Amino acid sequence: MNQDVHSSTGYTNADGIFASCGAPYVTYRRPHPSAVVDYIASQFGHAPAQPRILDLGCGPGTLALDLAERGACVTAVDMSEEMLAAGRGWAKARGIRSVTWCQADATEVEALTQDTGLFDGATVADAFHWMDRPRVLEALGRAVRPGGFVAVVGYRAPGTQREWWHPLLEQLRLRWLGTVNLAGPR
Template identity: 60%
Template sequence: MNDPTNSMEPTEDPKEPATRNEAVYANPAEIFASCGKPYVTFRRRHDPTVVDYLTHLAPTPARVLDLGCGPGTLALDLAESGMRITAVDASQEMLNEGRTWAKRRGVSHAIEWRCADAATLGQVDRLGTFDGAVIADAFHWLDRPRVLRALDTVVRPGGFVAVVGYRAPQTQREWWHPLLVKLREKHLGAADLAGPSTPYIRPEVGHEAMVRASPFNRVSVLRADYRRVYTLDELVGLQRTFAYSSSATLGERQEAFEADVRSTLSVLQPNGLFAATLQAAVIVGRRPESR
């Protein structure tokens, strides 16, 4: 979907859900139910250019808040680069996977895990003050104005807020994306879902415009090309990491859906390799008085 929130891994963005104001979900922890283990297995880490850029936004060792952290896809990379991370997510399942992954990568000492809805950030006790905050491929799931106001209370003067996406707005989709959209429609209907039972809420305003309207309105943007090659097994597994095609969302339809994905793509790409050139985006906001 070529829209202002188009900032995900291949096939992550719903196609054209109904437009509303901001994402306010009654049960945010349910959105990625069943996605924890597949997320660690099939989601790719962020491009090194993005990680390197983020690690130079504040002096080391910076204390950084990661909102909507999932299992720590970005948090662990930042921890390995010397940052001290407080990782917040509404899903305990995601946090449990993150703790296991952090231990395996030897960075458990550098990450504190908190189970909380990002919208209630101001109510999380004793978070303290941060040198910056990152929101990686999660901003479109959040009540963005409320989150940015809350960050204004916990990010120190001179600190930053960075909205990170695997895909910059208006970049071209992979050739296989529309095929996967049609297969989802076949098995789930035309509506895009935020987990097993909730419609996806499409934000009306792009992420950059939202940051510019916040206290962090001195904005800079990084866009970086990178190339990814997926195997057929990876693309099939990747579908389990998305809120609209997770195991919890598909239920008893999962086996048939994945068989359709496998058979359709294997006919069109017999060598089983699916290459794409993508463009990541990092939107960094600071307060006007920052120097």
């Protein structure tokens, strides 16, 4: 994929948004509950042989590596080369070799199917809010085989109350960044 294609996010430097975040994500990012990962892995039973899973907005592989440990061959896609590099290191440390790391725009994942065919499933974990959601879902509709699955995973259900510290974080954001919300397409 072309590393310079960042248009669908609307950010002029989509790769730079997460600069210096790779190592801290590996160290401090909360893992997904085993029940969530196990549920997604239970969907592998509908795939022939070793399931091919696409993980969009993968960061350093927080979900991709867990899915690979459960038997999937994962293509991990992110806009940030730094996050992908952190993921490669984390995979090596965990002894995981069934993940392919790819810097690409999430709306262009159909190109990843040209040589290997459609994916058996796709995941987007804690990253969907950064994406051009309608375009990503359209692309996934063309990249995932009929009968496959798309799992959008978030750390909290929409409409549920935010953590007690969220208003404090919001005050800091307003003070230092103004009213511009950095998440989501611009």
